[in-house]
Amino acid sequence: MPKKIVVDQNSGFCFGVINAIRTAEKYLLEHKTLYCLGDIVHNNEEVQRLTNMGLQIINYDQYSSLHDTTVLIRAHGEPPETYRIAKENNIHLIDATCPVVLKLQKRILSVYQNKNSEKQILIYGKKGHAEVIGLLGQTGNTGIVISSPEDIEGIDFNRPSILYSQTTQSQEQYQQIIDIIQARYQEAGHSDWFAYEGTICGKVSSRAKQIADFASSFDIILFVSGEKSSNGLYLYNICKAHNPRSFFLTNVEQLSKIDLPPADSIGICGATSTPMWLMQDLAEKCAKL
Ligand code: SF4
Structure with a gap:
């Protein structure tokens, strides 16, 4: 044990x-x-x-x-x-x-409804994710969803644009997208036509460092999350980067299917959508190993 x-x-x-x-x-x-x-x-x-x-x-x-x-x-x-x-x-x-999502929806809506604005509204997030569907809806579905650098080709660099992020995205990846778009506007000779807002939820952005520190403090990390959670995938990748012996589980039963290496310490963590009771159940099961 x-x-x-x-x-x-x-x-x-x-x-x-x-x-x-x-x-x-x-x-x-x-x-x-x-x-x-x-x-x-x-x-x-x-x-x-x-x-x-x-x-x-x-x-x-x-x-x-x-x-x-x-x-x-x-x-x-x-x-x-x-x-x-x-x-x-x-x-x-x-x-x-x-309330954080609601505030973001209102910000996007106000830009969309501004008759004097020619701005293209860009949303960095996962295509088809519920929050992104809600944000896109504020633009009458005219916004451009950026899920990967390839989607940047959909932007007209001869028109101004403003970029927002889905609240649960990675800060580092958002910054990469910002840098690429900024560079393209510069190339087009319109460097001041691009604006962006920091709209990643504070609860998510502060988790990156916390979970990195947590992951490096244990021999093994058991990360519990639903497979559909964007935040779960993001945080799990941080765990893996800081502790290669990180394992992804969606439920307690999966523990028996993992070939756990010998370890003195196990850290259990999860996403913003993982219930505490599930992580505690897993801790109890680990104690019986
Ligand atoms: S991560 Fe949670 S607190 Fe943050 S915006 Fe999403 S639902 Fe709200």
Whole structure:
């Protein structure tokens, strides 16, 4: 058995996710069911726990066909279209959009609605991610999503642009994209036509250094996260870079499938969408190794 097993106290839900989950739990104490548009959190274990309480995850097609009911909007936020459908179909929305995401949506909307602005709105993020869909919706879907350097070719460098980032992206990769776009505007002779804003969530950007320090303090790192979590993938890669003996798990059962090398110490950590109870369950299982 390892001598030291530590669960990272900085890992676990961010306040946006905590708020969405508490909102759902509170509602379900008084009602049998609650619809939630998309996974409330990118973690199957936590989704299952809430499903057992009565939460019903629905997709957009199911949402569009609902009438006269209540639906929870998760922390990632939604595009205006979702609110329009709610109004038309008499759906009461319980809006748990994270305040940080909401603020970003409003900033993008104000640029889009500014009649005097010729700016192209660029969003650095994962194509198809719920938050990105919500941000893009603020631009009437006219914004350009930049997921990789190749997407930069979609920008017209003879027009000004402003860049925002999805809140859960990597600060370093965002900076790389900023540098490439800046260089292209310089080449085009319009270096002052490009602007960007620092819109990565503080909870995410501060995690990078914390988790790097944590990962290098143990013989082995067990990183727990849902596979769909952008933040999970980002933080896991940091762990791996600082401790090559880092392993990715989505649930406790997977521990038995990993060929763990001998170790005196094990550090357990996760994403902003990983529940603390899951990491603690894993610590208990490790103690029985
Ligand atoms: S990561 Fe930040 S912006 Fe995203 S839900 Fe959590 S607190 Fe909100």
